[in-house]
Amino acid sequence: MAEGSVPQISRNEILRPTAEMIASYANSPESKRRQTEFLRAKEERRVLLIDTCSDARTARILAGFDMAFVSSIAGAIRPEYYRFAYGHPGFPNIIVATHTNGVLAEGASLKDLEGCGGLEAFQLFKMNGNVDPADPLEKYAVNEVKDGNPILQAYRKAYDVADIAPDKTVFMGVINHLTGKLDIFGVMKNESGRIGTVSAFLHGLTEEALRENKDIPLLTPDMLQNQGMINELMRINEKNAAARTKLVEQVGNLAHHNEIQDPPFIYIASYVHPITSSFAEMFDDPNIAFRVRVPKQKEGKTVVTVDTEIALAQASYAMGKNVRQDGPFDHTQNILIYMDNVDFGDYMAEQVKNLKDFPKWREMGGQVFVVDRGNVNNIKVTNHE
Ligand SMILES: [Zn+2]
Numbered sequence: 001m002a003e004g005s006v007p008q009i010s011r012n013e014i015l016r017p018t019a020e021m022i023a024s025y026a027n028s029p030e031s032k033r034r035q036t037e038f039l040r041a042k043e044e045r046r047v048l049l050i051d052t053c054s055d056a057r058t059a060r061i062l063a064g065f066d067m068a069f070v071s072s073i074a075g076a077i078r079p080e081y082y083r084f085a086y087g088h089p090g091f092p093n094i095i096v097a098t099h100t101n102g103v104l105a106e107g108a109s110l111k112d113l114e115g116c117g118g119l120e121a122f123q124l125f126k127m128n129g130n131v132d133p134a135d136p137l138e139k140y141a142v143n144e145v146k147d148g149n150p151i152l153q154a155y156r157k158a159y160d161v162a163d164i165a166p167d168k169t170v171f172m173g174v175i176n177h178l179t180g181k182l183d184i185f186g187v188m189k190n191e192s193g194r195i196g197t198v199s200a201f202l203h204g205l206t207e208e209a210l211r212e213n214k215d216i217p218l219l220t221p222d223m224l225q226n227q228g229m230i231n232e233l234m235r236i237n238e239k240n241a242a243a244r245t246k247l248v249e250q251v252g253n254l255a256h257h258n259e260i261q262d263p264p265f266i267y268i269a270s271y272v273h274p275i276t277s278s279f280a281e282m283f284d285d286p287n288i289a290f291r292v293r294v295p296k297q298k299e300g301k302t303v304v305t306v307d308t309e310i311a312l313a314q315a316s317y318a319m320g321k322n323v324r325q326d327g328p329f330d331h332t333q334n335i336l337i338y339m340d341n342v343d344f345g346d347y348m349a350e351q352v353k354n355l356k357d358f359p360k361w362r363e364m365g366g367q368v369f370v371v372d373r374g375n376v377n378n379i380k381v382t383n384h385e
Contacts, residue, residue, distance in 0.1 A: 026376035034277035041066030042090035056263035063242035074118030081295035098150035123148035136313030
């Protein structure tokens with residue numbers, strides 16, 4: 001960690017956190033400051049909604065706290081699950097971004113892109129052809145992922161998002177999780193029921209063109225005529241550049257830090273606001289939390305249901321990897337549950353206990369924290385002690 005940057009907890013502390021420690025971060029003045037920044041941006045209708053992979057290495061790719069997140073394995077979950085977020089008037093601009101380990105930046109063929117476990121699982125299941133419908137992750141990969149290729153997956157997801165979010169501006173991009181670079185390659189908009197990429201003559205992306213092209217031209221401001229989109233694209237690029245500088249300050253060599261996905265936490269939340277504003281400084285580095293956003297249905301401001309099944313399928317992926325101890329997720333021994341109300345949180349914790357690998361995971365040291373947002377000092381812990 002660089003001298004003079006924000007105080008952060010050590011890797012050892014975060015591997016074995018306590019309820020007191022989590023509460024102190026949630027109560028900190030810096031958390032309050034960041035939450036205020038988010039709420040102001042929401043009121044001013046300029047929050048950027050980021051839809052990306054749960055992968056812990058995709059965190060912190062943009063600087064600031066005026067952002068909201070939906071995250072799922074491969075970023076692939078159907079947009080219908082997060083209708084409340086895509087339709088929110090405070091979030092006019094959306095980025096759909098998949099991620100890779102960077103072969104794109106080297107100008108390699110589209111076919112060579114890799115690095116997202118979810119997309120790789122999808123390809124594997126497609127190749128083998130024998131999907132076990134009882135396996136929640138296999139079911140997820142086959143039902144939710146549209147394409148094993150990150151460019152095409154982002155394109156198809158952006159189309160689906162534009163379909164349910166008229167008048168929103170939907171950027172498409174790919175994150176290189178070893179450099180932190182976010183490459184925006186297109187923008188999709190649904191105007192009066194007509195969905196298409198903007199500025200067709202200058203930037204005529206079609207799925208066919210994407211499938212055939214070896215090089216994907218990045219979207220540049222001069223390709224756009226709409227001033228609002230130009231400003232937003234420039235803002236995204238600036239936020240990404242600032243984040244990359246900060247990441248290097250914080251973790252040194254990002255490629256080394258992010259080589260293997262191995263976060264101490266699985267974060268399960270129904271909130272879309274940033275984890276880094278709810279628990280400031282605790283999650284400021286990348287590769288600390290595998291993030292699952294729980295779909296919910298709202299009536300006005302009230303949450304009426306949460307969809308636990310698809311969230312649990314994703315959490316079980318990380319837990320299963322931890323239990324197998326074969327590299328990725330070897331240190332993933334904490335689950336932090338943060339839901340709209342404490343009853344939903346308790347319910348989710350009970351569901352976690354029913355996961356196939358839970359008994360083994362708990363025996364190996366796994367612990368579950370349920371944080372009550374109304375009173376962050378009220379944290380319930382399930383562990384083996
Ligand atoms: Zn991924």
